[in-house]
Amino acid sequence: xxxxxxxxxxxxxxxxxxxxxxxxxxxxxxxxxxxxxxxxxxxxxxxxxxxxxxxxxxxxxxxxxxxxxxxxxxxxxxxxxxxxxxxxxxxxxxxxxxxxxxxxxxxxxxxxxxxxxxxxxxxxxxxxxxxxxxxxxxxxxxxxxxxxxxxxxxxxxxxxxxxxxxxxxxxxxxxxxxxxxxxxxxxxxxxxxxxxxxxxxxxxxxxxxxxxxxxxxxxxxxxxxxxxxxxxxxxxxxxxxxxxxxxxxxxxxxxxxxxxxxxxxxxxxxxxxxxxxxxxxxxxxxxxxxxxxxxxxxxxxxxxxxxxxxxxxxxxxxxxxxxxxxxxxxxxxxxxxxxxxxxxxxxxxxxxxxxxxxxxxxxxxxxxxxxxxxxxxxxxxxxxxxxxxxxxxxxxxxxxxxxxxxxxxxxxxxxxxxxxxxxxxxxxxxxxxxxxxxxxxxxxxxxxxxxxxxxxxxxxxxxxxxxxxxxxxxxxxxxxxxxxxxxxxxxxxxxxxxxxxxxxxxxxxxxxxxxxxxxxxxxxxxxxxxxxxxxxxxxxxxxxxxxxxxxxxxxxxxxxxxxxxxxxxxxxxxxxxxxxxxxxxxxxxxxxxxxxxxxxxxxxxxxxxxxxxxxxxxxxxxxxxxxxxxxxxxxxxxxxxxxxxxxxxxxxxxxxxxxxxxx
Numbered sequence: 001x002x003x004x005x006x007x008x009x010x011x012x013x014x015x016x017x018x019x020x021x022x023x024x025x026x027x028x029x030x031x032x033x034x035x036x037x038x039x040x041x042x043x044x045x046x047x048x049x050x051x052x053x054x055x056x057x058x059x060x061x062x063x064x065x066x067x068x069x070x071x072x073x074x075x076x077x078x079x080x081x082x083x084x085x086x087x088x089x090x091x092x093x094x095x096x097x098x099x100x101x102x103x104x105x106x107x108x109x110x111x112x113x114x115x116x117x118x119x120x121x122x123x124x125x126x127x128x129x130x131x132x133x134x135x136x137x138x139x140x141x142x143x144x145x146x147x148x149x150x151x152x153x154x155x156x157x158x159x160x161x162x163x164x165x166x167x168x169x170x171x172x173x174x175x176x177x178x179x180x181x182x183x184x185x186x187x188x189x190x191x192x193x194x195x196x197x198x199x200x201x202x203x204x205x206x207x208x209x210x211x212x213x214x215x216x217x218x219x220x221x222x223x224x225x226x227x228x229x230x231x232x233x234x235x236x237x238x239x240x241x242x243x244x245x246x247x248x249x250x251x252x253x254x255x256x257x258x259x260x261x262x263x264x265x266x267x268x269x270x271x272x273x274x275x276x277x278x279x280x281x282x283x284x285x286x287x288x289x290x291x292x293x294x295x296x297x298x299x300x301x302x303x304x305x306x307x308x309x310x311x312x313x314x315x316x317x318x319x320x321x322x323x324x325x326x327x328x329x330x331x332x333x334x335x336x337x338x339x340x341x342x343x344x345x346x347x348x349x350x351x352x353x354x355x356x357x358x359x360x361x362x363x364x365x366x367x368x369x370x371x372x373x374x375x376x377x378x379x380x381x382x383x384x385x386x387x388x389x390x391x392x393x394x395x396x397x398x399x400x401x402x403x404x405x406x407x408x409x410x411x412x413x414x415x416x417x418x419x420x421x422x423x424x425x426x427x428x429x430x431x432x433x434x435x436x437x438x439x440x441x442x443x444x445x446x447x448x449x450x451x452x453x454x455x456x457x458x459x460x461x462x463x464x465x466x467x468x469x470x471x472x473x474x475x476x477x478x479x480x481x482x483x484x485x486x487x488x489x490x491x492x493x494x495x496x497x498x499x500x501x502x503x504x505x506x507x508x509x510x511x512x513x514x515x516x517x518x519x520x521x522x523x524x525x526x527x528x529x530x531x532x533x534x535x536x537x538x539x540x541x542x543x544x545x546x547x548x549x550x551x552x553x554x555x556x557x558x559x560x561x562x563x564x565x566x567x568x569x570x571x572x573x574x575x576x577x578x579x580x581x582x583x584x585x586x587x588x589x590x591x592x593x594x595x596x597x598x599x600x601x602x603x604x605x606x607x608x609x610x611x612x613x614x615x616x617x618x619x620x621x622x623x624x625x626x627x628x629x630x631x632x633x634x635x636x637x638x639x640x641x642x643x644x645x646x647x648x649x650x651x652x653x654x655x656x657x658x659x660x661x662x663x
Contacts, residue, residue, distance in 0.1 A: 012070055018062035022055075054650055061647035068640035088129045089222070090186030093176045094121065096139040096160060097194035098575075099167035100323035100548075100591040104195070104232050106622045107320055113228035114162060116622045117193045118154050121226060125151035134185070138175045140167040141575045142550060145179045158569055164323055164548040164577035166592040167200040170207040171499075177214050180221070187220035196229045196601045199594035201609070203601060205497060206479030208609055216612050223615035229600040230621050236272070237261050237324035237596040238316050241458075243545070244363055245308070245331045252305040254278060254331050255363075258314055259458075260287070260294040261596065267291060276301055278312035295458055308333060309543055311564065311579040311586060324596050328579055328588040332543030336365045338383050339533055342376050343390035348417070351511050351519035352388055352529065360530045376400055381407060385536030386529075390417040390510075393425040393432070401427070408502030409551055411544075413536030415529075416506045418474035426478060428496030430506050433475025441469035441517075444492060447484035451594065453493065453505065453528045454484060463524050472515040476508045501547050503535055543586045548575055552589055553582075561587075 102114040125135070135148035141163050154160055169192070176190050194200065215221060242257040262270075270289045275282055278301055287294060303310070309332040316325040339356045343349040349370045356368035371378060373391035381403060393416070394401040404427070408414055422432035447454045447465045456462050465484065476491045483505070484493040496504040511519040518525040538545045546552045552574040553561055559570050564579040573580060580587050601609075606617065 012067065015063050015067035015070060017066060018059055022059060058647055058650045061643045061650070065640045065643035065647065068636045068643060071636040072640070088132050089189045089220070091134045091136065091180075091183075091188045092125065092129065093136045093138065093145075093179065093185075093188060093190045094154070095169075095172040095176055095190065095192045095194075096137060097167040097169065097172075097192075097200060098139050098141055098160070098163045098165065099195075099197065099200055100164045100577075100595040101197050101200075101321070102167075102195055102228070103162050103323045104228075104230075104235075104321045104622075107318075109622075111622055112162070113195055113230075113622055114160075114193075117226055117228060117620070118160055120620070121191060121193060122151045122154040125154075133189075136179060138172055138179070140169075140172055141165060141572070143168075143171055143175050145175065158572065161572070162323075163572070163575040164589070164591040165575050166547075166549070166594055167194065167197075168499075169194060169201045170205055170211060173211050173215075174207070177211065180218060181214075188218070189222050189224060191224045191226060193226045194228075196227050196606075197595070197597070198599045198601055199592075199597050201601055202481070203605055203609060205481060207497065210479075212610070212612060221614065223610060223613055225606070225615065225617045227617060227619050228622065229619070231598045231600070232319070232321045234266070235262065235319055235321045235324070235598075236316050237321070238274075238314050238327050239324075239590075239593055239596070240314060240327045240329050240545075242361075243329045243331050244334060245303075246300075246363065247305065251302060252307065253300045253302050254310075254312070256299045256301065256314070256329070257295075257297045258299060258327070259296075260289060260316070262289065262292055263598075264292045272317060275315040276312065277315070278303060279307065279310045309586060311588065313579075323577075323591055326577065328577060328590055329545060330543040330579065330586045330588040332541055332586065334364055335537070335541035336367050336383070337385055337533055337537050337540070338367045338380070339369070339386040339388065339529075340379050340384050341368065341370045341388045341390065342373055342379075343370060343388070343417075344372050345390065346370070348390060348510050348512050351525070355522070355526050355529050356386070356533065358526070360526075360534075379403075383540070384412065385540050386413045386415065386533045388415045388417060388529075390419065392419055392421075392423045393427050395425055408498060408504055410554065411501035411536070411539035411546055411552075413502065413532045414504040415532055416504065417510060418508060422474075428480070428498045428504050430476060430478040430480050430494060430496050432506075433477045435472060435474050437472050438470065441471050442473070442486045442490075443470070444468050444484055445487045445489075447493070448482075450597075452483050452495070453531050454524070455531075457527075463527055464521070465524055467517075467521065468524060469517040470509050470515070472510070473508045476506045480506070499551065501539070501549060501552060503532070505532065542584055543588075545588050545590070547592045548577055548589045549592075550574060553580065553587070 096118070098114060103112045105112040129151075131150055135151060137146040137148055137154070137157070137159060138144070139159055142159065146157075146159055148154065148157075172192070179185070180188055238258060238260050240256055240258045242255075244255045246253055246255050267290075271286055272289065273284050274287050275284045283301070287296070309330070311328070311330045313326055313328045318325060341349045341352050341356075353368045353370055357366050359366055376391070377400065379387065384407075387404070387407060389404070394404070404414060416427065418432050418435070420435070425431060444465050449456050449462055454463055454465055470486060470492065473486065473490070473492065476494050480494040480496050482491050482494050484491075486492050492508050494506045496506065498504055509516045509518070511525055513520055558573050561573050561580045561582045563573065564581070568576050574589070577589050577591055580589065603617070
């Protein structure tokens with residue numbers, strides 16, 4: 001509970017006035033001894049206990065009435081915001097989830113989860129703390145602390161606007177932790193405004209344990225979660241998996257592989273219009289969904305033969321989640337899907353090269369090169385989509401380590417394979433441990449089949465990962481995201497937790513027959529390698545598909561990029577979906593597809609993430625118009641009335657007994 005007029009709390013001692021007046025009145029009486037009153041005194045002593053209790057209760061009700069009217073004057077506030085939190089903190093840090101899923105809205109009002117949460121939090125902070133607390137904003141688009149002059153700034157600040165990015169909630173909390181420890185913020189409230197999407201919270205990440213340990217050491221810290229976990233109703237989402245310009249003797253066309261998804265429980269046939277726009281020329285077709293998803297492969301859109309490159313988008317009808325109703329794409333003459341294998345072991349490199357040179361897409365050209373570790377500097381960085389690093393991990397200050405980091409920053413892929421003798425160096429928080437030879441082949445007990453290198457096929461068929469035989473494995477040590485585990489919860493495949501669009505994986509075995517059946521069976525290795533290659537190929541060529549994010553346009557000057565259509569602030573360019581150009585480069589920015597997954601964290605999962613911390617959950621919905629904090633002076637007015645009524649009842653004289661008349 002807090003107060004809009006806290007200065008009047010200094011008048012609270014006035015509640016003792018009834019007691020003071022009573023004592024003054026008591027000592028003002030002049031005692032006159034009168035022998036005839038002895039009998040009355042004796043009778044009074046017999047009822048002294050009840051009389052004293054009655055006097056104490058009368059005084060208590062009077063004190064309560066005065067205190068209640070003082071509380072009414074101070075205008076107390078309570079509710080979800082500062083109820084039972086101990087008053088106004090020195091610093092309030094707001095962690096804002098601006099991910100694409102936060103744009104889910106109420107169609108009747110057009111209010112999104114993001115705008116609803118910001119408006120309520122701004123109003124509540126204005127009414128309760130005003131400018132008495134230091135306000136700091138950290139949002140997922142830039143992850144930089146921003147000081148706010150007043151709570152109302154949250155509403156109009158560009159840094160609180162919409163984006164088409166994913167949120168990294170552990171990174172937001174790490175930003176808050178760094179700010180607290182660096183600035184010694186005193187008593188601090190941390191507010192997290194989010195829709196609890198599992199993909200954004202990444203509960204399986206090893207970062208949570210370190211965050212819990214660090215936050216536990218901070219005194220005076222309170223965490224408040226303002227959540228909007230309501231799933232979208234009857235939502236449709238569209239995405240484009242592949243774009244290719246195809247030309248024959250008679251025609252030219254753009255070929256699209258696209259997917260439309262909806263709630264898995266929806267099976268009723270649905271006819272919907274699908275709008276395609278290419279270079280400002282639009283066409284609309286009607287498609288019918290009979291299941292939870294509709295996959296259209298090789299959908300052809302005719303174009304003029306003179307159009308060698310261009311841009312376009314696919315649009316669905318409006319629904320509650322506008323961010324996933326549009327998907328942008330660009331096309332150009334396709335680049336070669338090139339990969340490089342850095343290895344001194346020809347036996348292990350040969351099956352990898354063969355798999356990467358085999359065409360998964362007959363319309364594309366593939367090239368794979370093997371380089372010894374001593375010639376790693378010859379890697380053609382601008383043209384390579386995937387690097388397989390089967391060599392000792394480089395030192396952090398080596399030039400090759402910086403080049404590998406830049407390779408990932410541009411959205412390319414990197415797969416690390418273990419060497420026989422580890423150097424102890426790490427990359428992306430992961431490093432190699434000791435080798436173990438199994439007495440009998442180990443099998444994969446668990447793997448992530450919803451996304452990533454081992455995901456199910458487009459038809460939903462699972463890869464035969466469980467049939468793999470692992471005879472030799474190398475420990476993967478450090479903090480990362482597991483994608484596959486062997487029996488005994490031993491990691492086999494992990495993804496390094498690195499910022500940016502690129503991906504770095506660590507595979508704890510080798511493809512050769514001396515370590516595993518990957519090369520012998522072939523299917524899993526082929527799928528895994530080509531998925532890694534395709535991920536890196538998104539940023540190949542002059543026409544590229546990228547996920548919106550802080551580093552999606554590289555580290556150069558953002559002002560060099562020009563946007564088709566409605567302009568946005570330069571600092572927000574990489575965060576918003578659309579088509580951007582820079583000289584002859586053409587980039588389509590889209591939301592990360594993980595934002596289409598509606599799964600959210602439950603209370604049990606949140607309790608595990610915040611174990612040992614002082615946290616409070618406020619569950620809200622866009623349709624809820626109630627404020628986070630409200631004045632409760634009416635409650636104290638009612639308490640005052642009850643106190644006065646009780647005092648009046650106790651002050652009533654006792655009922656006199658009727659003395660029967662004598663005759």
